[in-house]
Amino acid sequence: MTIRTPLFCGTALAQRIERVEAQLVAQASAAARARRADTLGFAREIAGGVASYAEADSPFNKIAGLGFGGVPTEAELVEVEQAFRTLGSPVPVELANLADPAVGELLTGRGYRLTGYENVLGLSLDGLSAPEPPPGVEVRLCRADETDTALDLLVEAVLNPDTEGVASAEDFPRDVLGNAIRDMDSTGTRRYLALIDDVPVGTGSLRIADGTAYFAGAATSVQHRRRGVQTALIATRLADAIAAGCDIATVTTAPGTKSQQNVQRRGFDLLYTRALLQSS
Structure with a gap:
């Protein structure tokens, strides 16, 4: 063993x-x-x-x-x-x-x-084989004309958050969130769509910099949760990160959430915590 x-x-x-x-x-x-x-x-x-x-x-x-x-x-x-x-x-x-x-x-x-x-969680990619995504879920890069589809999935996820763990204190208006997605994409961030029977059911993004694969923007429609959508998104992004020569993958989650559990099941380790502070 x-x-x-x-x-x-x-x-x-x-x-x-x-x-x-x-x-x-x-x-x-x-x-x-x-x-x-x-x-x-x-x-x-x-x-x-x-x-x-x-x-x-x-x-x-x-x-x-x-x-x-x-x-x-x-x-x-x-x-x-x-x-x-x-x-x-x-x-x-x-x-x-x-x-x-x-x-x-x-x-x-x-x-x-x-x-x-x-x-903040991380996974060493040194010597790691590209994982196989679960069957039944297709993951591909999001086309430019599908940004609104990805935005709809993200907004739905914000409005219907995990019931486990600590709730996120962040809440952004739809138009601002849409602008943020487009601004991220313009910096070279890769956005993915997950589909079941050709229907978009999830999204996630990947940014590669300094040998680091940064995972963000994960969301799954409520009716398709617990069907391996995030597992498929993680597997595809890990494969692309390995192909790009990254030596580490990282992701940020709210503490104790299903999102954290999903990435830990894929081998990510808890690296450190950030305190969120705000001026009075």
Whole structure:
């Protein structure tokens, strides 16, 4: 019997994963400005991370990747807070528990409050064979004219979340979510559709950067859950990640959810947790 060694995550690997996340946020934020053909918003570096404002209520309005490139000065943080405030937004921060603890001390000292958590999981792809998707579910790349179909599946998933685990505190309007999908896709993110009997029943995305395969945007229609849709999406994206030469795959989930259980069944290990903070 072969015993698999769980993937260990130290600060170096966490920094790499957080850097990929920060790059996505910055590029999607820039894509939002290009889409609107204006200069509203920003994406600026801060202490190894990125502070981004894409548009009102966007999931790309946040500080990501903080705490792996030093501790921001109070003056730097004040400048970023003012930039968000000018646009009528609070300052959401995703802070990994492997980041410099001094960052958390700085934020809580300035009145930031905890709003939730999310888990980052990973799977080493070194020597891993491409898995076979379960029968009965077809997975293929989403065509440009099927973006609304993928959006419908994502919105349905948001409105009918997992009943297990900790509920996500994030809730985005449909039009904003649609813009975010298109902005992500314009940065090179691959979007997939899962179909049963030629009917779209699920979606998921894959972003490849720095040898890292980042899984996101997973959703399954309510009536087709527990039928292997997410297993098929995971298998197809893993196969594509291996073919692209990635050495690690990562995914972010809410704690204790069916989504976390699905990826752990495919061999993903819990690497670290992010605290979700917001300015008061």
